Amino acid sequence: xxITIHESVTIDRVMAAVEEDDNLGFCLACGEDAxxxxxxxxxxxxEVCGARAVEGAENLLFMLS
Numbered sequence: 001x002x003i004t005i006h007e008s009v010t011i012d013r014v015m016a017a018v019e020e021d022d023n024l025g026f027c028l029a030c031g032e033d034a035x036x037x038x039x040x041x042x043x044x045x046x047e048v049c050g051a052r053a054v055e056g057a058e059n060l061l062f063m064l065s
Contacts, residue, residue, distance in 0.1 A: 003063065006031035011064050017057035026060060029053040 008031035017024040025037025025044065029051035037044065041056035055063065 004028065005064075009060070011061075014057055014060050014064060018061055023056075025054045025056045027051060027054050028060075 005028045009026045023037055025034035025041050027034060027046040027049060030046060030049040032048040034054045037054060037056050039056045039058035041054060042059055043052045044054035045052050046054050
């Protein structure tokens with residue numbers, strides 16, 4: 001299974017979110033931040049583009065490593 005991740009969602013951006021520990025997630029489809037996201041969120045709906053592609057920062061960190 002191949003996961004497509006928006007080019008703006010970088011390891012540096014995800015690491016910063018994890019270090020801030022502010023419940024941030026990222027939409028893999030459009031690259032937007034998602035506030036109030038559980039660290040282990042997977043496939044939440046994006047409020048911007050509507051895709052079910054929001055991942056919690058911690059969960060996404062595992063996907064990128």
